[in-house]
Amino acid sequence: MNGILVADMERCTGCKLCEIVCSVKKEWVSDPPRSRIRITIQRGGKNRLPTFCQHCEEPLCAAVCPVNAVRKDESTGLILLDRELCVGCRACVSACPLFGVGFDSVENKALRCDLCHGDPACVKYCEAGAIQYVDRDPFPTNKQRAAAKKLYSP
Numbered sequence: 001m002n003g004i005l006v007a008d009m010e011r012c013t014g015c016k017l018c019e020i021v022c023s024v025k026k027e028w029v030s031d032p033p034r035s036r037i038r039i040t041i042q043r044g045g046k047n048r049l050p051t052f053c054q055h056c057e058e059p060l061c062a063a064v065c066p067v068n069a070v071r072k073d074e075s076t077g078l079i080l081l082d083r084e085l086c087v088g089c090r091a092c093v094s095a096c097p098l099f100g101v102g103f104d105s106v107e108n109k110a111l112r113c114d115l116c117h118g119d120p121a122c123v124k125y126c127e128a129g130a131i132q133y134v135d136r137d138p139f140p141t142n143k144q145r146a147a148a149k150k151l152y153s154p
Contacts, residue, residue: 002077004136005037005113005120007050011130014041014048018122018131022113025121027104034104036113037122037131050122050131053100053113055079061092061101061112069110077136081112 016039019032027034037052059079062070069085070092072078081092088108093101102111113120115133123133 002136003115003118003133004055005050005052005115005123006132006134007052008130008132009047009049011128012039012048012050013128013130014039015128017125017127018050021121021125025116026111031106033102034106034111036102036111038099038102040099051099052122053079053096054098055115055136056098060095060097064091064095066091070112078114079112080114081110083107083109086110 016032018037019035019039020030022035022037023029023031023033026036037050040049040051041047042049055078059070059072062072062079066089067085067087069082069087071080071082073080086109088103088110090103090110092110092112093103095101100112103109104111120131120133123131
């Protein structure tokens with residue numbers, strides 16, 4: 001598995017169905033705050049951007065975890081969270097510069113996307129096609145940078 005999720009803010013409608021689908025698949029309950037994906041809506045609802053773990057090459061979240069609950073799987077490139085080890089300190093949430101780590105206030109544990117083990121539910125149910133699962137290697141990061149610049153520019 002060498003894929004990543006990418007988001008197209010031009011296509012995102014802000015419906016948040018991806019959040020619902022994710023929470024149902026991962027937590028067995030329709031509770032969007034417990035999703036591994038979040039829709040950020042800014043500027044009067046004009047800009048919408050799905051945010052999720054980008055499975056960084058050098059994950060800051062893993063570096064700051066005091067109990068080593070976050071680790072990189074070298075065979076897949078995925079950044080994985082062992083929720084049994086997680087103590088709920090939120091260090092990984094604070095360390096992620098891409099807002100890719102969430103927090104489950106019900107279980108007091110971090111939340112992160114594991115790409116549904118290569119079959120992301122959010123992609124299947126995104127009717128607008130705003131979320132795609134693509135091969136990591138040829139994907140140009142300049143598309144991600146352009147989307148972030150547009151979202152966060154004054």
